[in-house]
Amino acid sequence: MQARLIVSLAAALALWGLAAPLPAAAFTAYVSNEKGNSVSVIDTETMAVTKTVPVGARPRGIVLDRDGDRLFVCAGDDNRVEILDTKTLEVTGTLPSGPDPELLVLGPDGRTLYVANENDNMVTAIDIDTKKIIGEIPVGVEPEGMTLSPDGKVLVNTSETTNMAHLIDTATRKIVANILVDARPRAAQHLPDGSKLWVTAEVGGTVSVIDTATNTVEDKIGFSVPGLAAEAIQPVGLRFTADGKRAFVALGPANRVAVIDTATKRIEKYLLVGQRVWQLAFTPDGKYLYTTNGVSNDVSVIDVARLKVVKSIPVGFFPWGIAIAPR
Secondary structure, X not given: OHHHHHHXXXXXXXXXXXXXXXXXXXXXXXXXXXXXXEEEEEEOOOOEEEEEEEOOOOEXXXXXXXXXXXXXXXXXXXXXXXXXXXXOOEEEEEEEOOOOEEEEEEOOOOXXXXXXXXXXXXXXXXXXXXXXXXXXXXXXXXEEEEXXXXXXXXXXXXXXXXXXXXXXXOOOOEEEEEEEOOOOEEEEEEOOOOXXXXXXXXXXXXXXXXXXXXXXXXXXXXXOOOOOOHHXXXXXXXXXXOOOOEEEEEOEOOOEEEXXXXXXXXXXXXXXXXXXXXXXXXXXXXXEEEEEEOOOOEEEEEEOOOOEEEEEEEOOOOEEEEEEEXX
16 A cells, blocks of 8 residues: 555656656766866766865866776876866876866867867867977967867867867867957867858857858857846856757756757746856766856756756855766
């Protein structure tokens, strides 16, 4: 009788849309805490921090290697990239990076790390095996956003002050196009099929949609949140679902993530998260989206299917970057 009551209650809650979220699969999320000089390690199954690891000064951009064995952390104020062993959770070495590394991406060969150096207007290429700088690519003023095209042939860097997306051929490490976007571009991402490149503009308050066949801006998406001034809506982090049908855009001090239908460019919903939402990352199964909220010092967990925030996880001081890998 008791078992039947429990089943009936669960069915009723599901019918009313009140059922608790299913436990997440076993992944590990890593969050860089910009002012805490640490990385928070989150078990996505329990949605709780399991360890806080001290790292260098002002950690921001982070990325995992292909095997998930090493986490590369931009320690901006130390002018280096630190290597965190994900098994021992200890810093095991450093890479030279140039001044003030901010964001980084792993190249298509799996051994070249491309780093945006904010203070010298350069993208630095580093061989992670030899731990040596193997190239420098001059870009615009205050480079930040870093991403690769799905085929790995084009590296994209955004420059905050020059207001451009720089397209770099990964074979030659030469710029092949400079595309003007709105003020203070922060992040860039390609649709999974590579047909479009989206670039967020923090001060411009827009997302530019670029046709990669012509390298021209074909559309711009704006945002409007009732009760918020336009200057409070600042698009920063950006991620697409694996099927490319939806985009999620972090809106900074608006404390919301915009959900966009990529076919129509229509905003489906604004999700209220923590304060000053910055970067985003999906769990590898695509079921959850994690956001770093710099002012409220937490991570919000979004159930992607239900478009609902299901958890707030306290982390370190000023969370900034995030990377998630299978355990």
